[in-house]
Amino acid sequence: MLSAGELLDLTVPCDVRAPGIARAALAAAHDGGWSLDESLLVASELVTNAVRHSGCGAVHTLTVTLGRRKGNLIIAVRDPGLSGDVAEPSGGKYPGPGGWGLDIVERLSINWGTERSDGYCVWAELASEW
């Protein structure tokens, strides 16, 4: 089960601003315990996927949380899950409409996964640098 967002619990509009807002908040929450560049990229990809594929509109928001699990960083992005789409990497082929986003998440994380309950959540676990 996911840890609570003890490092960050952020609500962002479900539109093109969301990745930038999430990155700014993540950078502000960075305590040196994990790779900032990798976490910014993973968060940006997870949030972008939610904006592009969740079927959300102007009235919807996304929740971005950062927490720790056994010392590692968990980045989780929850969307309204309106489209019913599932998160699936392109598998290294030239990316289709889904793009490279989840391939990047897969490469940079130790684990990633999804949950469908109270919307749709995609999370990634990044190695601690301590």
Next chain:
Amino acid sequence: MAETDAQSQSVPAEELPSFAITTDRDTDGVRLIVAGDLDLSSARELDRILDGMAPGDGERLLVDLDGVEFMDSSGLAAIVRAKRFADHNGYRMTIRYRTPQVRQILDVCGMLDYLTLED
């Protein structure tokens, strides 16, 4: 691909990450200077400008990413589309970058060799 509501709705410009594109000419052709964050909020603008690029015979298009502080797959996809278009239309496209994070995403996505680095 059909656009979602989320992508087509307009948002206040002051809430977007900083981003700028300048077009310039140099002795080798056209130089597109990109600065700021290249993500979902700016990739479409880059697409639009790249679509209008038409280097002359023997000229190259340089996409200069030295001023890009952050790039994700939305930005990379726009650059790869431009490279495919350049290959298809018979002109050379090169890139340059300085930020380690930009190199990282090119590496992670296997695009270090596909995108030609400017000498």
